[in-house]
Amino acid sequence: MGISLSGRSFLTLLDFTPDEIRYLLGLADEFKRMKRTGTPHRYLEGKQIVLLFEKTSTRTRCSFEVGAKDLGMGVTFLDSGSSQMGKKESLADTAKVLGRMFDGIEYRGYKQSVVEDLAKYSGIPVWNGLTDDFHPTQMLADILTVQEEFHDVRGRKLTFFGDSRNNVANSLMVVCSKLGMRFCACGPKELWPEESLIEKCRKIAAETGAELEFTDDPSLGAKDCDVLYTDIWLSMGEPDELWAKRIELLQKYQVNKELIAQAKPTAIFMHCLPAFHDRNTTVGERIYQTFGLEAMEVTDDVFLGPQARQFDQAENRMHTIKAVMYATLK
Numbered sequence: 001m002g003i004s005l006s007g008r009s010f011l012t013l014l015d016f017t018p019d020e021i022r023y024l025l026g027l028a029d030e031f032k033r034m035k036r037t038g039t040p041h042r043y044l045e046g047k048q049i050v051l052l053f054e055k056t057s058t059r060t061r062c063s064f065e066v067g068a069k070d071l072g073m074g075v076t077f078l079d080s081g082s083s084q085m086g087k088k089e090s091l092a093d094t095a096k097v098l099g100r101m102f103d104g105i106e107y108r109g110y111k112q113s114v115v116e117d118l119a120k121y122s123g124i125p126v127w128n129g130l131t132d133d134f135h136p137t138q139m140l141a142d143i144l145t146v147q148e149e150f151h152d153v154r155g156r157k158l159t160f161f162g163d164s165r166n167n168v169a170n171s172l173m174v175v176c177s178k179l180g181m182r183f184c185a186c187g188p189k190e191l192w193p194e195e196s197l198i199e200k201c202r203k204i205a206a207e208t209g210a211e212l213e214f215t216d217d218p219s220l221g222a223k224d225c226d227v228l229y230t231d232i233w234l235s236m237g238e239p240d241e242l243w244a245k246r247i248e249l250l251q252k253y254q255v256n257k258e259l260i261a262q263a264k265p266t267a268i269f270m271h272c273l274p275a276f277h278d279r280n281t282t283v284g285e286r287i288y289q290t291f292g293l294e295a296m297e298v299t300d301d302v303f304l305g306p307q308a309r310q311f312d313q314a315e316n317r318m319h320t321i322k323a324v325m326y327a328t329l330k
Contacts, residue, residue: 186221
């Protein structure tokens with residue numbers, strides 16, 4: 001019997017088997033081929049989805065909107081000022097109303113419990129566009145990018161440099177564990193993943209042959225590395241007052257030419273974006289004026305260098321999100 005994800009929500013990759021994840025990656029690869037060849041694929045004609053955004057985004061919103069329209073669906077966008085959810089109307093009541101009007105719900109915001117409750121009360125598939133704990137749609141795009149580079153991802157070492165307790169690092173540890181990869185969290189010990197999530201991933205890794213490594217030594221993180229991955233040092237929603245502390249903690253984990261030279265010659269650089277690699281943003285300029293840093297988590301020469309794959313990742317968000325919507329709504 002083939003794999004069917006029809007009617008299921010997409011909240012965290014902990015809920016999906018390795019075969020189901022590979023199935024979604026296969027779908028994404030096919031949708032990417034169709035997009036590039038101009039092959040129509042309006043397979044969900046007439047369906048309607050709603051995008052609930054409590055946190056802003058470029059890639060997530062565009063990926064859901066373009067992907068949905070490519071599949072023939074209508075899209076309604078609601079930001080935090082356009083919905084009464086949690087203010088004049090309970091989350092449960094909002095979910096029940098949306099479930100009567102739409103075929104699928106995307107949520108991007110803060111608490112993981114919100115996206116779980118939306119799935120619980122709406123009665124329709126709900127997709128996690130990002131919460132404080134997990135970022136599963138980003139993971140599919142990331143692994144598709146690694147797969148395009150190396151084909152078989154099993155045994156490949158992916159090291160996340162920086163705040164290894166954030167939603168991206170958490171999700172990378174999960175997906176690497178599911179797919180038999182080598183995941184390394186490289187950062188200050190106080191910012192390693194929560195022990196409860198590490199234990200869940202260790203159990204998964206014991207079945208898939210994955211390996212988990214944790215180190216505060218950047219040289220060990222880069223050794224034998226196939227993918228050097230990083231993210232901004234201050235996550236969305238965190239107060240600006242944390243910049244000084246984060247810079248002090250994370251500056252030695254910056255991905256620069258010296259660090260990338262310690263990885264495999266074939267290694268690639270990845271970043272989920274946006275990135276502070278220069279001074280061409282208001283935040284980047286403010287950090288330079290305050291702390292004297294030309295770049296933060298990644299230097300400009302790496303970001304613009306031949307090993308950089310962050311814009312492939314960004315495009316792959318669209319193809320993988322399209323796969324998730326199709327698989328759960330068909």
